[in-house]
Amino acid sequence: MKSSANPIFILILTLFFSHTYLINLPSVAAITSMKPGDELNHSQVLDSEGGKFKLGFFSISQTNNYYLGIWYAGDPQGKKLWIANPNTPLLNNSGLLTIDTTGTLKITSEGKTVVNITPPLLTGSLIARLQDSGNLVLQDETRNRNLWQSFDHPTDTLLPGMKIGYNLTTKQNWTLTSWLSSSIPASGAFTLSLESIEDAFQLLIRRRGEVYWTSGAWNNGIFPFLTALNDSSNRYQYNLNLVSEKDGVYFQFDAPDRSFPSLVLNFNGAIFGGDEDSRVYALYNEFCYGYESQDGCVSNQLPECRKDGDKFEQKSGDFIDRSNSNIYDNASTSLGDCMKRCWEHCSCVGFTTTTNGTGCIIWNGNGEFQVDESGDTVKKYVLVSSKSSNGKQKNWIWIVIVVAIVLPMLISGFICYIIVRRRKLRAEKRREEEYIRELTASDSFNDTNLKEKDGREVQDLKIFSFRFVLAATNNFSSENKLGEGGFGPVYKGKFPDGREVAVKRLSRTSGQGLVEFKNELILIAKVQHTNLVRVLGCCIHEDEKMLIYEYMPNKSLDFFLFDPERKKLLDWQKRYEIIEGIAQGLLYLHKYSRMRVIHRDLKASNVLLDENMNPKIADFGMARIFKQNETEAVTARVVGTYGYMAPEFAMEGAFSIKSDVFSFGILMLEIVSGRRTTSLQQFDRPLNLIGYAWELWKEGCALELKDPALGDLCDTKLLLRVIHVGLLCVQEGATDRPTMSDVISMLGNESMPLPTPKQPAFFTGRNEAESNSSGIKAEQCSVNDCSITVIEAR
Ligand SMILES: *[C@@H]1O[C@H](CO)[C@@H](O)[C@H](O)[C@H]1NC(C)=O
Ligand SMILES: *[C@@H]1O[C@H](CO)[C@@H](O)[C@H](O)[C@H]1NC(C)=O
Ligand SMILES: *[C@@H]1O[C@H](CO)[C@@H](O)[C@H](O)[C@H]1NC(C)=O
Ligand SMILES: *[C@@H]1O[C@H](CO)[C@@H](O)[C@H](O)[C@H]1NC(C)=O
Ligand SMILES: *[C@@H]1O[C@H](CO)[C@@H](O)[C@H](O)[C@H]1NC(C)=O
Ligand SMILES: *[C@@H]1O[C@H](CO)[C@@H](O)[C@H](O)[C@H]1NC(C)=O
Ligand SMILES: *[C@@H]1O[C@H](CO)[C@@H](O)[C@H](O)[C@H]1NC(C)=O
Numbered sequence: 001m002k003s004s005a006n007p008i009f010i011l012i013l014t015l016f017f018s019h020t021y022l023i024n025l026p027s028v029a030a031i032t033s034m035k036p037g038d039e040l041n042h043s044q045v046l047d048s049e050g051g052k053f054k055l056g057f058f059s060i061s062q063t064n065n066y067y068l069g070i071w072y073a074g075d076p077q078g079k080k081l082w083i084a085n086p087n088t089p090l091l092n093n094s095g096l097l098t099i100d101t102t103g104t105l106k107i108t109s110e111g112k113t114v115v116n117i118t119p120p121l122l123t124g125s126l127i128a129r130l131q132d133s134g135n136l137v138l139q140d141e142t143r144n145r146n147l148w149q150s151f152d153h154p155t156d157t158l159l160p161g162m163k164i165g166y167n168l169t170t171k172q173n174w175t176l177t178s179w180l181s182s183s184i185p186a187s188g189a190f191t192l193s194l195e196s197i198e199d200a201f202q203l204l205i206r207r208r209g210e211v212y213w214t215s216g217a218w219n220n221g222i223f224p225f226l227t228a229l230n231d232s233s234n235r236y237q238y239n240l241n242l243v244s245e246k247d248g249v250y251f252q253f254d255a256p257d258r259s260f261p262s263l264v265l266n267f268n269g270a271i272f273g274g275d276e277d278s279r280v281y282a283l284y285n286e287f288c289y290g291y292e293s294q295d296g297c298v299s300n301q302l303p304e305c306r307k308d309g310d311k312f313e314q315k316s317g318d319f320i321d322r323s324n325s326n327i328y329d330n331a332s333t334s335l336g337d338c339m340k341r342c343w344e345h346c347s348c349v350g351f352t353t354t355t356n357g358t359g360c361i362i363w364n365g366n367g368e369f370q371v372d373e374s375g376d377t378v379k380k381y382v383l384v385s386s387k388s389s390n391g392k393q394k395n396w397i398w399i400v401i402v403v404a405i406v407l408p409m410l411i412s413g414f415i416c417y418i419i420v421r422r423r424k425l426r427a428e429k430r431r432e433e434e435y436i437r438e439l440t441a442s443d444s445f446n447d448t449n450l451k452e453k454d455g456r457e458v459q460d461l462k463i464f465s466f467r468f469v470l471a472a473t474n475n476f477s478s479e480n481k482l483g484e485g486g487f488g489p490v491y492k493g494k495f496p497d498g499r500e501v502a503v504k505r506l507s508r509t510s511g512q513g514l515v516e517f518k519n520e521l522i523l524i525a526k527v528q529h530t531n532l533v534r535v536l537g538c539c540i541h542e543d544e545k546m547l548i549y550e551y552m553p554n555k556s557l558d559f560f561l562f563d564p565e566r567k568k569l570l571d572w573q574k575r576y577e578i579i580e581g582i583a584q585g586l587l588y589l590h591k592y593s594r595m596r597v598i599h600r601d602l603k604a605s606n607v608l609l610d611e612n613m614n615p616k617i618a619d620f621g622m623a624r625i626f627k628q629n630e631t632e633a634v635t636a637r638v639v640g641t642y643g644y645m646a647p648e649f650a651m652e653g654a655f656s657i658k659s660d661v662f663s664f665g666i667l668m669l670e671i672v673s674g675r676r677t678t679s680l681q682q683f684d685r686p687l688n689l690i691g692y693a694w695e696l697w698k699e700g701c702a703l704e705l706k707d708p709a710l711g712d713l714c715d716t717k718l719l720l721r722v723i724h725v726g727l728l729c730v731q732e733g734a735t736d737r738p739t740m741s742d743v744i745s746m747l748g749n750e751s752m753p754l755p756t757p758k759q760p761a762f763f764t765g766r767n768e769a770e771s772n773s774s775g776i777k778a779e780q781c782s783v784n785d786c787s788i789t790v791i792e793a794r
Pocket of ligand 3: 166173174175191193195
């Protein structure tokens with residue numbers, strides 16, 4: 001049976017053994033009967049005829065109240081089976097049991113009557129005896145007739161031979177009444193009676209008059225819900241007996257195998273055996289809530305706020321909202337009353353009784369409970385809400401429910417919408433991330449080492465959502481457009497934090513496909529230098545790719561350098577700083593970054609200028625990443641910008657850091673001359689810038705290359721050095737060209753001797769033109785003072 005594992009009766013046991021049975025018993029002299037005039041004081045007991053029971057005064061230690069009661073002689077600490085004065089305790093041990101001259105059995109204290117146990121039983125020979133059944137009887141000795149017996153006035157305990165039931169002839173109604181609490185025998189909330197319901201006899205437990213529990217109809221010697229009467233070997237130890245006659249009915253039991261048989265209606269409304277190995281015989285669950293009909297609990301209308309399965313559990317600890325409680329200090333209120341009060345009040349989340357088991361403390365609020373694992377804190381009954389809802393609701397509640405269904409449907413529809421939408425967004429994002437991961441995983445770039453030595457994959461990639469980019473660029477409005485790059489338009493954007501950015505929107509059809517995009521992404525994480533534009537992140541939307549850079553307010557170098565008005569803003573000092581900055585940026589790419597990077601598309605329009613006109617190399621779309629020990633590679637796909645491309649790259653697809661040096665040389669010549677490498681039409685010469693510079697150099701008037709916009713205010717010595725280095729950089733043979741670190745030391749160290757430049761690339765085909773025009777040039781040269789300057793420089 002489930003009773004053996006039920007914690008509730010262990011609890012009840014604890015309650016009983018810890019409180020009720022701590023009873024002080026004095027040493028006593030044996031008395032077996034009392035006659036009028038006899039007295040029984042607190043140090044005496046009345047023994048039953050066979051010595052099985054005793055009657056005497058006792059106190060309950062917790063309360064220091066004294067009572068007159070009957071107990072099993074062999075179980076002096078056990079449950080008191082009958083109490084003469086449950087509702088009128090003595091406050092000290094001065095009580096006396098006497099039979100007065102009117103034949104009234106009474107308890108007196110210091111000469112005053114405390115309680116009359118019997119009515120006056122006027123007779124000649126009255127004698128009080130305790131029978132060996134535990135029944136205190138007053139007899140007319142001469143007629144041997146019982147005038148009064150305690151079995152007709154039971155308290156909370158049924159002993160073998162006692163009856164529960166009624167006799168319509170004698171108007172007897174034998175019922176048990178529970179104690180108020182484990183330590184207070186006064187009448188409590190529960191009664192046990194035998195009644196006829198639907199033509200069947202049932203035991204009933206009532207709480208304050210209302211039916212609370214039924215045993216089920218008597219059937220074949222068993223009350224269905226008065227269970228667990230079997231011992232551990234499943235032997236039915238209790239013989240139940242129901243006697244039904246025309247004028248009444250009663251129930252009795254016997255348990256000859258048990259030492260101290262009894263059935264007790266406990267103060268909490270359960271029935272259990274009062275003897276040594278107590279078991280609960282009814283109500284495994286401590287309370288009846290009204291939703292369950294099993295276990296004999298009577299179905300009741302549930303309070304609106306409670307549902308099937310809600311229950312109270314005893315827990316050690318405190319409610320978080322401790323102060324949200326009411327105290328009902330009512331000395332005749334018991335645990336069962338408190339449970340009812342809490343159950344029926346929707347705001348109640350828990351309860352307990354006050355210290356001696358009467359009165360209620362009721363907690364309201366949100367019910368948050370802090371459990372004390374040590375169990376030291378006074379236990380409370382805490383409402384535990386069940387998940388299942390109960391189907392027994394009033395009709396009008398259905399209307400509420402119908403209304404309540406529509407609303408949740410709307411709400412859940414809305415929630416579904418949000419969830420689907422969010423899931424879609426998330427899937428989109430995941431797709432983007434996957435895409436980027438795919439991009440950064442080196443598959444199409446097998447010849448390069450995308451991973452660092454420690455195996456770390458590209459990080460620091462910030463992926464912006466398309467919506468974020470849209471908002472930042474004002475939906476890519478035309479006002480925000482900064483220009484059209486090689487691979488698509490560039491827009492200015494503004495982040496919510498005020499930061500300005502440039503968004504390069506790679507056109508879907510542009511040549512910058514995955515490979516170029518991937519390049520830039522990798523470089524985002526790998527290279528960071530003050531002379532390199534920082535890529536802040538990227539954005540992928542469907543098949544469109546966007547790169548987000550830091551914003552350069554002064555656009556690019558070509559915007560200034562090749563404009564007749566704006567070039568005036570770039571004085572020689574500034575131009576030299578720009579050359580130095582580009583050199584540093586390139587050096588970093590070639591040598592000091594974590595990888596060896598060849599930019600492959602260095603040109604004036606790819607040198608951006610920040611607010612202080614500091615140069616920043618941009619556009620890594622064509623850059624190639626080399627392994628540290630790799631210096632040269634060949635590609636079938638020649639990319640770059642005509643005019644800046646080194647000859648070996650343009651013709652054979654071979655590229656190395658020296659191809660960048662070539663481009664840098666061109667850039668230096670452009671910066672000095674303020675002319676585009678490709679357009680020298682203004683001079684009516686079929687020469688490109690290199691050829692022009694080379695001719696001037698050979699003729700010894702290289703200073704003539706100087707941009708007229710620079711005026712006379714310049715360090716001509718340094719300017720000549722720049723031209724010299726520039727020409728070294730554009731030499732035909734890649735091996736002849738200096739490295740970037742050579743370039744930097746050549747520029748920085750004025751005393752360093754420079755090698756004489758060999759003929760630059762793209763010059764040989766121009767010999768004819770050169771011879772044709774040399775005369776004119778010599779003339780022009782002599783007109784200028786360049787020869788003097790050259791002499792001065794030496
Ligand atoms: C109780 O009564 C007995 C017999 O009359 C007497 O000997 C005893 O002293 C009394 N005890 C008290 C505490 O009064
Ligand atoms: C003992 O208790 C009774 C009431 O139970 C009271 O009348 C009496 O005064 C008390 N005696 C002492 C000594 O306290
Ligand atoms: C006996 O008492 C119980 C409880 O007090 C009551 O419910 C029942 O109706 C009574 N029975 C009779 C026959 O009076
Ligand atoms: C007790 O045991 C008897 C047989 O020993 C069995 O018939 C009966 O159903 C059991 N009663 C309960 C309540 O388990
Ligand atoms: C009721 O009491 C009468 C008189 O004592 C008795 O004859 C009768 O048997 C009793 N009935 C029951 C059911 O106890
Ligand atoms: C105390 O509780 C009892 C039982 O619940 C009730 O009958 C009585 O009215 C209450 N008294 C007060 C003062 O609330
Ligand atoms: C129980 O305690 C309350 C106060 O907490 C008190 O008023 C009441 O009289 C006590 N009851 C008993 C029977 O001791």
